[in-house]
Amino acid sequence: MSSGEGVFMVQDAVRPRRNRRRQRIVLVVFLVLVLGFFGFVWFATRHSASYAKVGDCVTQTGANSVKIVKCDDPSATFKVVGRVDDKTEVDASIDACDSYASQGAVSVYWQGTSGGKGMVLCLAKNR
Template sequence: MTTPQQQQPPQEQQPLQQPVAPQPAKKGIKVPRLVISLVVLVVLGGVGWYLSRDDALNAKVGDCLHQKGANDLSIVKCDSADADFSVLGRVENKTESEVDAKDVCDQWADTSATYWEGKPGQKGTVLCLKATK
């Protein structure tokens, strides 16, 4: 006697899948270019400030200056042996010719020198100075 065989349902064929290429491993965190640019600008600005922090143009009333050259002054401590001038006053928005034509420092009677800084033909800043030596 033969036993009847059970019929098995036909197996469904699975569609062929495309092999997926492996993704390359990420190598660290990617920082957007904008962030890098901002960091570079901040660093450069800080370096610029650091290098120009003792420029005469940054002098305030009461600061002292050392004359390094004919038109080159730098801020120094007032008790320094290098202190050549003390700043009596600052006058903004004056052209170089305005400083030469009239004394913009008349309001400071002890003024013995003036220093103008700016671009030729444009307005700049005048420092009214008193010699310390």
């Protein structure tokens, strides 16, 4: 090569387009996975007692667990007549639902961290 000659190279114009396309595909797959994960978590926990509000009905699913069900479901044994947050387990067993007795509260359900605070559901028989 002489000193006045240069080397001319043609760049592959297709390569950057492929990289962008690949990045978009990876991003879309990632977003679908993230949304799928959160959708699964919501779906799996939507009947959890922690989402119960006044007017919801629940059924007992174990010695210390309940889940939300429709009030016309034959398994709906209790109706939530009150919800009290930030109570310890001891508070729940003493008087957390006293103010809901006039609404038929006959049972108390507490959910939280042992030794910490949680929420109390004041439950009346579902008629």
